[in-house]
Amino acid sequence: MTSMLSISQLAKKFGGLQALGGIDFQVDEGEIVSVIGPNGAGKTTFFNAISGMLPSTGSSDHRPVPDTGSIVFRGNDITSLPPSDITKLGIARTFQNVRLFPNMTVLENAMVAQHCRTSKGVWATIFQTPSFRREEESIERRAKEVLDFFGTRLAGYRHEQPAFMLSYANRRRLEIARAIATDPALVLLDEPTAGMNPKETLELTGLITRMRDELGLTVVLIEHAMPVVRDVSDRVVVLDHGVQIAEGSYEDVSTNEDVIEAYLGRDAEATS
Amino acid sequence: MATVVESALPGPELAKAAPNPAKIARRGLLGGLVGAFVIAIGMFQTFDGRILIVPVLSLGFVALYWVPVLFGFLASSDLRAPSDPGGRPSVAQVAVGASTGALAGAAVWLFGLIFSTGSLSDIFIRLTERASELLTFGRGFGFALIVLVGGWALLGAIGGALAGASPRLRHALVGAVVWTFGAAVLELVVEDVLDEVGLSFVSRFLYEINGGMKIPGAIVVMVLAGLASWAFRGGFSRARTRIRNLEGPARRKYGLIGGAGALVVIVVLPMLLGSLVNELLANVALFLLMGLGLNIVIGYAGLLDLGYVAFFAVGAYTTAILTSPISPRFAPMLTLDFTTIDGWIIFGTVLLAATLAGILIGTPVIRMRGDYLAIVTLGFGEIVRILFLSDWLAPTFGGAQGVRQIPPAELGLVGVEIAGINPQSIVYFVAVFVVIAVYVSYRLSKSRLGRAWSALREDESVAEAMGIDTVKVKLLAFVIGAILASFAGMVFAVKVGSVFPNSFALLVSIIVLVVVIVGGMGNIPGVAVGALVLIGVLGGPTQPGVLQEFQEFKLLIYGALLVFMMLKRPEGLLPSVRRSRELHQDEFLQDAWLDPADATESDEDRA
């Protein structure tokens, strides 16, 4: 069986800095894979490359693409596609620094994410055709369904609250909900538990597993909290300085010499 | 004076800031500067020709004598602690107001003394004999000193007292003055309506035949308005919040009632107005139509389009060429008759031309963000005007001569002719398109597309990452805006009967933008209020408003208003819920934090 996502020799340079130095990476359908590594290892850049959102580097007004390498998702080469097309093919993501639509309501955040799965345009809207009404209803129903996945956290009166009013943890949840609402096959979570207290972290750990078991999603997450990594991951990939330095089960990786050195070494550098 | 001020501060009031002489001096001199400015640009003198209340008050005096009241108010507000609800004005507040007013008056007096020698008239040509005569009431500068220092001190004291008065009293007094001023300024409209509905005895009571309010009339209006403001204080905004907080069907009911009411007004109002006021109304409606279109582009999708006039021009020229018998190259001489196929051919062509223009201009600029988009659209707007003006296209569009003799629009079967000489018909004509525009805006705002626009406005990259094809969605907003503007252009061509490149200057784009901003971006009633206040009262780029005297100061007032709004109320007069959220997020958050009931609480307690 070929992998759902297969990446080969992915590289990206920012000025003189090799943020990604030729990464090979595979994810199979139904897997939960953690990507870990010290700060600045290139994890977020890796996600940005997959989702077509590499930051533009000044001069060129073309959308930035990886320097080399290819990203193939379910048989489609997505290396240089725009983010909206990638989302349409079934990859959704969240952001390390939560990026909701803050002034839209919770419900609207979940509704707008279904844009690429729906189709009604100007005419249908103006003439309020039955199919338009049906589609609006189904968008709303689906949004509520997705929000209900988080129990009471995002339900009830919160539907009508603007997103900026949510607590930090709820914003993270809503971002995940929004990603799920795009109806993806693969979800990329960038540090989903950052800033959460231990209890909330535990809850989210369960949620990630449920995303796979109940929603049939494949999940790749970047995570610093080792307990989360241990509890959810089928497989762990360790990046440092833009290259993969280890891969395997949590036990393998956590005892790997290189990994320990990468973390400690970086710490030593930081303190010196 | 300092001793008076200090002794007036009893113990518990020490929380208030103490009067600060330097601050008072600054405010006073600033007031003097504003007063001198009003005189120097000639507002005082020009507006003196417009009598508001016979024989005591002219618009000129209002234009100058608001200065001490406002600056007295501001200086005295400094003394109030933010938490102080206000009750009775303290002596200190009155004194501060009075001294600010006196200082401003003295400064203006000094300015008068200087320019009366004629030394400034080379620079400020409005500083004539007449100006100093008006300033001194024709009685010399000794007398003027008494009036400007004493009188302005009094006015300043009133302003100061107002700042300390209870909000309710302040509201009533301000209401009384504003309504009376409004009644006097809008004499033309009020009289017109009263006469049409058979209440001419009321208008005889209120107004002199030759213009201006009668004193008893003014007093009655003032008292009634004051009482009403006292009674209904905050009632309007309370009702609005209540309606806004309603859910589902109840909210819908109010929406339907509001919509039906607006429709009735649109149908009935033009019948109640004479042709002069209908002419004003036609201009208001025309700019409202453009405002609604631009509101979709900028208020919904967040694209700052400064070349919006281009589409207005496309609509006008398309109509002109298809209908005018003397259109240079091509004169099919269709009649804009909506009961025949001809009218619909024109309509369809306008629609098509606007769509094409929207796509043509939109495609290259739509990828830019923010300021770049503004600048490039501004350029395109000018390019379109210059193309219409150019010799190259003159064989088609007539160059500087434009296209003339555009015939009226018609409803042949019904025998109705829609032409500029009958402004009432134009009002109805535009109203049809305005209703369409309102309906379209409303529907789109609550749809898949509307949500995509909101997302785009909030965070473009994330919107794209959520699967929104940003280019396509933006282009749609651009084209819909273009179509609405082209409808306005079509009406404009019929109304004026001729089109010239000069009618489509950059200024039109800017004024439509100001209408949207001042009214309340993203909110349909807001745009309507903006059009009414700006175009109706002040006038459009070339169209006069109710205050025809303002004609030459229009741009100045537009600018001042825009600056004021940006500082004090950036969300506009009638903002959309979402936009005020965007601008006042921190306040919302603070409030939410204070009120644990619906807050950003930690999730612990709900787990």
Ligand SMILES: Nc1ncnc2c1ncn2[C@@H]1O[C@H](COP(=O)(O)OP(=O)(O)OP(=O)(O)O)[C@@H](O)[C@H]1O
């Ligand atoms: N837009 C950019 N321009 C220049 N350098 C960048 C840019 N974005 C990231 N980098 C650099 O690339 C490297 C990788 O950054 P990245 O954000 O991917 O790290 P990370 O593994 O996500 O770190 P963290 O754990 O702190 O989130 C860093 O050294 C960073 O400074």
Ligand SMILES: [Mg+2]
């Ligand atoms: Mg990161």
